[in-house]
Amino acid sequence: LDDIPHQVDHDIKVNAEKQMADYARMHTPAELTAIGARLMAHLDPDGEMTDDVDRQQKRQVFLGRQDTQQMSKMTGKMTPEYRADQEAVWAVWAAPGMNNPDDPDSPSGSVEDADPEKLAA
Incomplete structure (x- = not known):
């Protein structure tokens, strides 16, 4: 969730957090990591949304x-x-x-x- 770029709409971030919480109840940490990677691929498929603001925060x-x-x-x-x-x-x-x-x-x-x-x- 920390990797979601700041440009992603707030409602989408909230929905992503809810989905990940639901998945966390049913999956192992390793599986959850893979699910998180797929979620990021959907939210920022080209990896172009990350910018200097995101980098400065990290x-x-x-x-x-x-x-x-x-x-x-x-x-x-x-x-x-x-x-x-x-x-x-x-x-x-x-x-x-x-x-x-x-x-x-x-x-x-x-x-x-x-x-x-x-x-x-």
């Missing part, structure tokens, strides 16, 4: 507790624009062989400014 980041090594798990959903920005940053700053604090010979900074021979090594 963006989120979860930061887990620190474990015994003070590491934290991070999960979330990002908009297509944010993902593109992150991939550009990672391509420059997290390229293999770059900015490795355990390797004194590792080039630091941007991959574009690194000595190609040092990077290859």
Whole structure:
């Protein structure tokens, strides 16, 4: 139900929720997932109703507790624009062989400014 685009009419959303509640009484969770997918296929067959408003409502980041090594798990959903920005940053700053604090010979900074021979090594 959370995947129904905001552009779908309110009465249709209410009817979809009622139908899913009725199905939930008779079906397993796995079957309900498949039924929900079919419902979405009927409500938005081309997948064109989802827009930036829907994406902004779904963006989120979860930061887990620190474990015994003070590491934290991070999960979330990002908009297509944010993902593109992150991939550009990672391509420059997290390229293999770059900015490795355990390797004194590792080039630091941007991959574009690194000595190609040092990077290859």
